[in-house]
Amino acid sequence: MKINKRYISAFAALLLSTAAFAQVPAPAAKQSKPVLLKGATLHVGNGTVVENAAVGFDNGKITYAGPQSGANLSGYEVVDVTGQHIYPGLIQPNASLGLNEIESVRATIDWREVGDLNPNVRSVVAYNTDSDIIPTVRANGVLMTQVAPIGGTIAGSSSVVQLDAWNWEDAVVKADEGIHMNWPAMLVPTGNRQQDERLNRMKEQREQTLRELSQLLSDAAVFKAGKNDAENLKLSAMAGLFDGSKKLYIHTNYGKEIIESVNFVKQFGIKNIVIVGAGDALAVADFLKANNIPVIYSGVHALPSRAEEDVYNPYKMPYLLHKAGIQFALDYDLSIHGIRNLPFIAGTAAAFGLDKEQALASVSLNTAKILGIDKQAGSVEVGKDATIVVSSGDLLDMRTNNVTQAFIQGRKIDLNTKQKYLYEKFENKYKAQQKQVPTGATTSAGK
Missing domain, CATH: 3.20.20.140 (Metal-dependent hydrolases)
Known part of the structure; x- marks a missing residue:
């Protein structure tokens, strides 16, 4: 079967784009500017839950945690996490x-x-x-x-x-x-x-x-x-x-x-x-x-x-x-x-x-x-380290747990893993193969 070089080049580019994540991600740089997460449901960690909340942090420390209506947005980089949940780092x-x-x-x-x-x-x-x-x-x-x-x-x-x-x-x-x-x-x-x-x-x-x-x-x-x-x-x-x-x-x-x-x-x-x-x-x-x-x-x-x-x-x-x-x-x-x-x-x-x-x-x-x-x-409270987790679903439920962002002492950390890298690598491989194969044909990998 004749292989299109264009697809080989595309496949190689995909592999190169994910190869950087094969190793443990480098630690994040120190927080350089104030950040405010807004719109999420805040689970403080002490039993309190705040709907439509905001959490602000600067220099690695939490400066605000409460209703979004009470947050001062001046000087903060605002990140909209509406519909998600904020938790303390476990x-x-x-x-x-x-x-x-x-x-x-x-x-x-x-x-x-x-x-x-x-x-x-x-x-x-x-x-x-x-x-x-x-x-x-x-x-x-x-x-x-x-x-x-x-x-x-x-x-x-x-x-x-x-x-x-x-x-x-x-x-x-x-x-x-x-x-x-x-x-x-x-x-x-x-x-x-x-x-x-x-x-x-x-x-x-x-x-x-x-x-x-x-x-x-x-x-x-x-x-x-x-x-x-x-x-x-x-x-x-x-x-x-x-x-x-x-x-x-x-x-x-x-x-x-x-x-x-x-x-x-x-x-x-x-x-x-x-x-x-x-x-x-x-x-x-x-x-x-x-x-x-x-x-x-x-x-x-x-x-x-x-x-x-x-x-x-x-x-x-x-x-x-x-x-x-x-x-x-x-x-x-x-x-x-x-x-x-x-x-x-x-x-x-x-x-x-x-x-x-x-x-x-x-x-x-x-x-x-x-x-x-x-x-x-241990909790999302003013004065504590900004070690927090943002999840699009319930963090304690394995069906909906989906950590979208995480911060350790205010530093936004890289959430890539070797497993994610391998998933993307082979997903890209089989997608590229499917594009190469004419309708009705079978690849050797699929036999």
């Missing part, structure tokens, strides 16, 4: 985003350190701003994350980053804000002799781990209280736990483990505690409230942990936690590729009892409060 807590790229390639995995007690490990210094996964997350409205390590009893420290930066130093919103502890699992006898012998050995190992943990916390408390000229990276990294400047994130699900772990660390004067995972949070709700402990719930899109539970129980859990008066936020567990679905777990929670605006808060303002960044992020 925040994913407890994530390995930027620490793990390809699980089958060891060189791209940097989310844990060798050893069991590593409070001095700083996950943020391994954060890769050029991760191909980051653009896919931003495209669904997730603009910030808590980069957290995994592994061992004390995994290390986490930091909060925004997702548009050249390097980890530029990305940091709040550095080393907490230490992550994986609580050793309780062991229950099975009645099987061979299995119970193995469990007894594991129990001995658990008791040894708890003794070592107790010694480390005791040493860290003494180190914090005294005047020490000698440098000790492990102990100095934990100092903030004793004055409340750092949070202790305890990863556990079982109700008895939640109570045991909290009582254990409180012996050493640690009070700023967050439970991560929190599968049994509802069963120990009174204990959590009495100790003023928030939770990061990880299991919305999961099956129940017990056979006798309602299969929809994980979907209902955010509503039940809210009803019980427990401060909570939602995360999408450690699946880095799944973080882009963070808005949809909030949507699931809204479909199973939680108010839609409360569901939004569970992935924005609630998370910001738990992470200690609510003075600058």
Whole structure:
């Protein structure tokens, strides 16, 4: 079949026009002029909804958020987003985003350190701003994350980053804000002799781990209280736990483990505690409230942990936690590729009892409060960072979620992804082929 050179040239031009998006988009330049978005429905993030609203921002900070009729348009570049929705940028807590790229390639995995007690490990210094996964997350409205390590009893420290930066130093919103502890699992006898012998050995190992943990916390408390000229990276990294400047994130699900772990660390004067995972949070709700402990719930899109539970129980859990008066936020567990679905777990929670605006808060303002960044992020309010999302549909609904614009600290970010690039590439390929083929003919690709 004779191929028209004109079509080849057109096809090549189309490929060249999209080739620039094959890589991670370059970070946006600093905001250079005031911008005002007008005409959209504003979802503030604190439960308030404003119809026909306007949001203005300058130098990366929000200067106006309210009814369009009250906005001063003088000096602003006005962007009409009538019929769309404005939301705060969503925040994913407890994530390995930027620490793990390809699980089958060891060189791209940097989310844990060798050893069991590593409070001095700083996950943020391994954060890769050029991760191909980051653009896919931003495209669904997730603009910030808590980069957290995994592994061992004390995994290390986490930091909060925004997702548009050249390097980890530029990305940091709040550095080393907490230490992550994986609580050793309780062991229950099975009645099987061979299995119970193995469990007894594991129990001995658990008791040894708890003794070592107790010694480390005791040493860290003494180190914090005294005047020490000698440098000790492990102990100095934990100092903030004793004055409340750092949070202790305890990863556990079982109700008895939640109570045991909290009582254990409180012996050493640690009070700023967050439970991560929190599968049994509802069963120990009174204990959590009495100790003023928030939770990061990880299991919305999961099956129940017990056979006798309602299969929809994980979907209902955010509503039940809210009803019980427990401060909570939602995360999408450690699946880095799944973080882009963070808005949809909030949507699931809204479909199973939680108010839609409360569901939004569970992935924005609630998370910001738990992470200690609510003075600058989590809601669309004057004085906070202009980290906002514009969607033509409901951000929490996977059928209508369509992020048309996003801003991080006032910078309009590039929403292109490798997936979008590949879609356009092959769409253009087959369109070009269809133009080449006479009516009734079949291409080799179509055989």
